[in-house]
Structures are given as C-alpha cells and as structure tokens.
Amino acid sequence: MFNIQTQLFDGQDVRLGPIDHEKDPEVESKWTHDSDFMRMYDTDPARPMSAAMVKKQYEKLEKQIEENKEMYYFTIRARSDDRLLGKAMIERIEWSNGNGLIRIGIGSPEDHRKGYGSQGMQMLLRFAFAELNLFRVSAEVPEYNEPAVALLKKFGFVEEVRRRQALERDGRRWDLLVFGLLKDDWQNQAEG
Amino acid sequence: MKNIFRGELVRITAEEPEARAKVEVRWQGDSELHRLAGAEPAMMESEKKLKEWFEKQNENGFKPQRYPFSVRTLEDDKHIGFFGLWVDLIHGEAWVGIGIGEREYWGKGYGTDMMKLCLQYAFTELNVHRVSLGVHEYNPRALRSYEKAGFQLEGRTRRDILREGVRTDSLWMGILRDEWLQMQTGDQQ
Amino acid sequence: MNDIYKGELVRLSAMDPDEASKAFSRWDRDSEFRRLLGSSASDLVSQKNLQKMIEKDLEEQSDDEHIFSVRKLDDDQLLGITDLNVDNWPGRDAFVGLGIGEREFWGKGYGTDLMKLVLRYAFTEINMNRVTLTVFEYNPRAIRSYEKAGFRHEGRMRKVLNKEGERWDMLFMGILREEWKEQNGNKIKN
Numbered sequence: 001m002f003n004i005q006t007q008l009f010d011g012q013d014v015r016l017g018p019i020d021h022e023k024d025p026e027v028e029s030k031w032t033h034d035s036d037f038m039r040m041y042d043t044d045p046a047r048p049m050s051a052a053m054v055k056k057q058y059e060k061l062e063k064q065i066e067e068n069k070e071m072y073y074f075t076i077r078a079r080s081d082d083r084l085l086g087k088a089m090i091e092r093i094e095w096s097n098g099n100g101l102i103r104i105g106i107g108s109p110e111d112h113r114k115g116y117g118s119q120g121m122q123m124l125l126r127f128a129f130a131e132l133n134l135f136r137v138s139a140e141v142p143e144y145n146e147p148a149v150a151l152l153k154k155f156g157f158v159e160e161v162r163r164r165q166a167l168e169r170d171g172r173r174w175d176l177l178v179f180g181l182l183k184d185d186w187q188n189q190a191e192g
Numbered sequence: 193m194k195n196i197f198r199g200e201l202v203r204i205t206a207e208e209p210e211a212r213a214k215v216e217v218r219w220q221g222d223s224e225l226h227r228l229a230g231a232e233p234a235m236m237e238s239e240k241k242l243k244e245w246f247e248k249q250n251e252n253g254f255k256p257q258r259y260p261f262s263v264r265t266l267e268d269d270k271h272i273g274f275f276g277l278w279v280d281l282i283h284g285e286a287w288v289g290i291g292i293g294e295r296e297y298w299g300k301g302y303g304t305d306m307m308k309l310c311l312q313y314a315f316t317e318l319n320v321h322r323v324s325l326g327v328h329e330y331n332p333r334a335l336r337s338y339e340k341a342g343f344q345l346e347g348r349t350r351r352d353i354l355r356e357g358v359r360t361d362s363l364w365m366g367i368l369r370d371e372w373l374q375m376q377t378g379d380q381q
Numbered sequence: 382m383n384d385i386y387k388g389e390l391v392r393l394s395a396m397d398p399d400e401a402s403k404a405f406s407r408w409d410r411d412s413e414f415r416r417l418l419g420s421s422a423s424d425l426v427s428q429k430n431l432q433k434m435i436e437k438d439l440e441e442q443s444d445d446e447h448i449f450s451v452r453k454l455d456d457d458q459l460l461g462i463t464d465l466n467v468d469n470w471p472g473r474d475a476f477v478g479l480g481i482g483e484r485e486f487w488g489k490g491y492g493t494d495l496m497k498l499v500l501r502y503a504f505t506e507i508n509m510n511r512v513t514l515t516v517f518e519y520n521p522r523a524i525r526s527y528e529k530a531g532f533r534h535e536g537r538m539r540k541v542l543n544k545e546g547e548r549w550d551m552l553f554m555g556i557l558r559e560e561w562k563e564q565n566g567n568k569i570k571n
Contacts, residue, residue: 161535168472283508
C-alpha cells in the first residue's frame with residue numbers, strides 16, 4: 001500500500017505544511033469573519049479574530065505542542081502556490097491508550113467541494129495510523145454539519161455517540177455527534 | 193445557518209487594538225459623545241495607552257464572559273462604532289454597551305442595525321435569557337432606539353448622575369428571550 | 382431555598398488542598414480506584430506536587446469548573462471528590478466527574494446520594510440544560526448507579542482504552558434538564 005518512500009505530506013492538489021507566521025494570520029483572520037465557517041467548525045460562540053490574535057494563537061499552539069506532545073497540527077496548503085486552504089490536526093492524544101481526536105477544516109467557501117478536505121483527511125489518517133501508530137481516532141461534529149458527517153462516513157468513521165441537545169444555535173437545540181475510526185477499519189478500507 | 197456577523201448596513205469584526213485605539217482617541221475628544229455613553233468623568237488618554245489597554249483585554253485569549261466587537265459599515269468598511277456583551281454565565285444575563293463614535297452616522301439607522309446584530313448574537317449564539325442596559329435620561333435618542341429594538345423600561349435610579357450642576361436619573365432596560373423571539377416571528381409574517 | 386450542599390448521606394464542601402492532596406496520595410495508590418476514575422496512565426505523584434496541582438486547579442476555577450470535596454454527613458469524614466466542568470456555555474452542557482476514594486464506602490449508596498446532590502447543583506444552581514458523563518465499560522457498578530440516577534445511554538467510543546492488554550469501550554451517558562425535572566416531581570418552574 002504505502003511504503004517509506006510514499007510522501008506523508010503530499011497530496012494530489014494539496015499538501016500538509018507547517019504554520020507560516022507571516023502569511024497565515026491574515027488568511028485565517030478572514031475565515032473567522034465568516035460566521036458560517038465558524039459555526040460549522042467550532043462549538044464555542046463564533047467570534048471574528050484579528051490577524052494579531054491569530055498570530056498569538058499560533059504561538060500559544062506551538063508552545064503547547066512542544067511542551068506536552070499531545071497534539072500534531074498541520075496547515076493544508078495548495079500545492080500550486082502554497083496558499084493556505086485549511087487546517088488539520090490530531091489532539092488530545094493519549095499515548096497509553098493509542099487515541100487521538102482529529103479536526104479538519106477548509107476555511108474559504110470558494111475552496112469547498114474541490115476535494116481538498118478529502119485529500120487532507122487521507123493524509124491526516126495515514127499520519128495518525130502509520131506514523132503515530134494510534135489505535136483509533138475520534139471526531140466530534142455537530143449534527144447540522146452535514147458535509148463533515150459525509151466526509152467522515154466516506155472514510156469509514158462510525159457514529160458512536162450522540163450527545164443529545166448538547167448544542168444550541170439559531171434558537172434550536174442540536175445533538176453533538178462523536179465518530180470513531182479504528183486502525184483495522186482504516187487499514188481494510190485503504191487496502192480495498 | 194444565519195450569517196450573524198452581517199446586518200443590512202454594518203458588519204461586526206474583531207476588536208483590533210491598534211485600529212480601535214486610533215478611533216477611540218478621536219471619540220474621547222468629543223465630550224458630548226462620552227457623556228451620552230458613560231458615567232465616568234470625561235477624560236482623554238494617549239493612543240499608546242489605549243492600545244495597551246485593548247491589547248491587555250485580549251491577552252489571555254477569549255473569555256466566555258466578554259464579547260467585544262468593532263462595527264464597520266458594509267458600504268465602505270468605515271469603523272464607526274462598537275458594542276460589547278458582558279455575560280453572567282450562571283444566570284444567562286448579558287449587559288450590552290453600544291455606541292457610534294462617528295457623528296455623521298447618528299440617526300440614520302446604523303444604531304438600529306447594530307442593535308439587531310447584537311441581540312441576534314446574544315439570543316441565537318450565546319443563548320442568554322435576557323439582555324440588559326443602562327441609559328441616561330438625558331439621552332432620549334438612545335432611549336427611543338432601545339424601545340424600538342424591544343427593550344422595556346424596568347426601573348430608574350434617581351438622580352445618580354451629576355453633570356453641569358444638574359442631577360439626572362439612570363434608566364435601566366431589559367429585553368427577555370421570549371419577547372425577542374416573538375418579535376422575530378412577527379417580522380417573518 | 383433548599384440547602385444545596387447537603388444530601389442524605391453526604392455533603393459537598395470546599396476542597397482544602399492540603400487535606401485533599403493527602404487523601405489523594407492514599408487513594409491513587411489503589412490502582413483499581415485510579416483506573417475506574419481516569420483514562421490516562423496511572424501514575425503516582427508526590428503529595429507535595431498533588432497539593433500544588435490542586436491549588437492551581439482551585440485558583441483557575443471561575444465559572445467553568447466547580448470542584449468539591451465530599452464528606453460523610455454523620456462524622457464529616459472525607460470520602461471523595463466531585464466536579465462539574467462546563468463543556469459548552471451556549472448549550473449549557475456540563476461534564477460531571479465523581480469518585481469515592483474510600484473503598485469501604487463503595488456500593489453503600491454514597492455514590493448515588495452524591496450524584497443526586499451534584500445533579501441538583503448542576504440544574505438548580507448553575508442552571509445547566511444537560512449533564513454528561515463518561516464511564517468505562519469495566520465499571521458496571523458505576524454504570525448501574527448512573528442509570529438509577531436517570532442518565533440515559535448515548536453511545537460508546539469503541540476500544541478507546543488499552544489496559545492490561547485488553548481494549549475497552551468508554552460509554553457516554555447524559556441527562557437532560559426536562560428528564561431530571563420530571564424525575565424530581567416537576568417541582569422546578571423553569
């Protein structure tokens with residue numbers, strides 16, 4: 001299937017990359033001003049962030065990663081011009097149990113429905129299972145985020161938990177779903 | 193999902209220390225504006241000090257109790273004002289502070305649009321049960337605007353403000369979640 | 382108003398870092414207790430360090446987290462801890478955790494009484510819409526106790542724990558405000 005020579009971080013149109021402290025804050029700041037993206041991607045109240053705040057957040061993130069090794073964070077970038085498209089991460093890693101929580105998002109609506117999320121997910125899962133050697137990964141997603149649910153199911157994630165009415169937005173309550181993917185399932189799918 | 197950051201005339205953006213300090217310096221120089229907005233003695237601070245203050249607010253990241261926003265016009269992105277929500281999380285109550293610093297934008301519907309966005313955020317993203325505010329009795333324009341937005345007068349603290357040798361009352365207003373929700377369905381019909 | 386800190390067998394009290402860290406030093410050496418309570422690798426931390434950690438946690442408490450020591454009503458003995466951690470404010474969803482460190486008090490109704498007390502606090506003092514908990518599949522005693530307290534099963538994260546060479550599921554359970562109200566005779570108005 002894959003071997004040592006197959007690049008972990010190169011996809012067809014996108015690649016996984018590190019944070020670019022100079023260029024990325026401005027782009028990510030723009031995403032945070034899109035309340036649709038924020039409400040899809042995060043369960044905390046949607047808030048626009050200035051580029052300066054994003055930059056600070058990146059610094060805090062990298063410090064956290066260095067200190068406790070429970071997270072791996074990647075930017076998703078266009079292969080053609082290195083443009084920032086989104087982000088992908090594995091966090092809350094419990095090494096003794098072999099788990100992690102994945103999060104992935106493509107920021108701008110113009111970049112949706114182009115397969116970037118799928119390519120990012122493909123690389124993220126391979127990193128989780130074939131490089132970090134995790135046993136399973138989870139994802140938390142609000143039930144109203146249909147594109148995310150579809151993406152997870154495409155990669156073999158199974159809906160495992162339904163936290164009833166855990167969220168409230170636009171005047172109604174929504175369930176928060178937890179999906180899980182075991183290494184064996186991923187391996188079978190990847191080979192199939 | 194509704195776009196909760198855009199209204200019809202304005203949009204809400206992050207409160208950026210540098211930009212905010214710049215306009216705040218000008219707005220502080222307008223003493224009438226200050227006296228309409230607040231109870232503290234009018235004073236003027238340096239842009240540097242203001243920038244530091246705004247930076248300090250954001251120092252430790254977002255807090256679930258405080259939601260400050262800057263407001264810009266949709267037409268030409270002009271930074272005309274602000275609003276902030278302070279939330280009592282346990283009881284689900286939010287206090288709002290709102291203002292338009294640029295005088296040319298008074299009385300033209302911008303304030304109404306801002307308050308609409310503010311209440312929509314409070315009731316459909318923060319899900320509070322009520323929003324409260326205080327207003328000076330010598331600020332009838334704001335009082336009318338808040339009434340139009342659905343706030344009800346709940347009380348007054350008598351003669352608690354002394355300015356220019358005259359004692360005036362502070363008025364306290366509130367709008368409940370159910371009342372606001374009712375107003376929305378009314379609009380849709 | 383009711384005394385929200387008192388149950389029938391136990392009461393909630395402020396956590397004293399010195400006392401709690403001494404108790405935890407003892408309880409943590411019971412690895413079964415440790416494995417029932419938490420998913421991360423069991424470790425043994427000095428009482429001194431535990432005290433520092435507890436002090437830090439208590440200081441950072443704010444509205445998000447509510448930590449209590451649990452004492453027996455009759456003789457004030459320290460039995461364990463409980464905490465409510467608000468996971469999402471707009472949804473008003475909090476995670477509850479509890480643990481009785483003193484083995485002799487397992488299976489005698491103390492856990493049940495404690496959960497009743499904590500749920501009352503969650504719904505009538507910090508006004509949550511729901512309370513969530515996670516429990517490991519190898520802890521059937523707790524699962525039964527939570528079912529009795531009114532929690533409903535909401536699913537399980539498969540094979541999320543790796544202990545003693547075996548893989549175990551982590552169950553999620555939740556109780557909604559309306560469900561809790563109904564269980565308590567609908568005495569609460571809102």
